[in-house]
Amino acid sequence: MLIAHKIELRPTPEQADYLNRACGVRRHCYNQMRQGLRFTGQTKQVTISKRAGRFYASILVDTDEYNPHAPEHASVGVDLGIKDLATLSTGEVIPANQRLKKHLKYLKRRQRNLSRKVKGSRRSAKAKRSVARLHQRISHQRKAVLHELSDKLTRTYQVITLEDLNVSGMIKNHCLARAIADAGFGELRRQIEYKAAWRGVTVIFANRFYPSSKTCHACGKIHDMPLNQRTMACDCGHVMDRDLNAAKNLDRYGLDRLDALRPDVKRTQEPSQTASAAWVLTA
Numbered sequence: 001m002l003i004a005h006k007i008e009l010r011p012t013p014e015q016a017d018y019l020n021r022a023c024g025v026r027r028h029c030y031n032q033m034r035q036g037l038r039f040t041g042q043t044k045q046v047t048i049s050k051r052a053g054r055f056y057a058s059i060l061v062d063t064d065e066y067n068p069h070a071p072e073h074a075s076v077g078v079d080l081g082i083k084d085l086a087t088l089s090t091g092e093v094i095p096a097n098q099r100l101k102k103h104l105k106y107l108k109r110r111q112r113n114l115s116r117k118v119k120g121s122r123r124s125a126k127a128k129r130s131v132a133r134l135h136q137r138i139s140h141q142r143k144a145v146l147h148e149l150s151d152k153l154t155r156t157y158q159v160i161t162l163e164d165l166n167v168s169g170m171i172k173n174h175c176l177a178r179a180i181a182d183a184g185f186g187e188l189r190r191q192i193e194y195k196a197a198w199r200g201v202t203v204i205f206a207n208r209f210y211p212s213s214k215t216c217h218a219c220g221k222i223h224d225m226p227l228n229q230r231t232m233a234c235d236c237g238h239v240m241d242r243d244l245n246a247a248k249n250l251d252r253y254g255l256d257r258l259d260a261l262r263p264d265v266k267r268t269q270e271p272s273q274t275a276s277a278a279w280v281l282t283a
């Protein structure tokens, strides 16, 4: 299996000159690296890249002993959100990144600063570099948070059920756009999918029209739930946080259609008692 990992290089000025010329060039490796590799195996190829004044080496390793931790628990439903990045059906909440918010504020300030400089001047070039560096930092932060979450999910659960969010459709909705782009749902989905493939985890996407937030988890009744209503309170006496209720519904949705696929997976939830056939058929 080929796995790549990326490291940052801190070259001397002379080395930087060499690396500048090597950017984007792939080299096959013949000799050993000084630094230990994250994966043991045959080093195949190194690619040098440069972004915002920093150098990176992406190292491709051919390994057959990649042995991820086997998922321990049965299944999980994940409700993605804006305020909190994710709510799990186990009750765990992963908050959105606060540092990111702060950096976005700095970015605004630095961009304004840049726009005031005379174009083509040395000061303008300097301000431009500072904006680029911050941009990159923000992009790294975004990715780090998502990698953490996707790692955690695929290492812990055998079955993961997520909403199939129409991300590009949501971004068109102007006021939500910023927040959704920040949360990086599309990237998260990509990461979960490829890590699940590594680890033999099953990922299920609930149909986009499946009303996970609107369905009462206890009795299955569908309620009208405007976005500002944060609690599911049903006539049957079931009261639960909106996102947790949605996550639990997603978990059950995944398990309902998994029984046939993976009989080895332990059920953490009762099968849904209600007439769920309507939305099961549409998927």
Ligand SMILES: [Zn+2]
Pocket (backbone or CB within 6 Å): 216, 217, 218, 219, 220, 221, 234, 235, 236, 237, 238
């Ligand atoms: Zn109910």
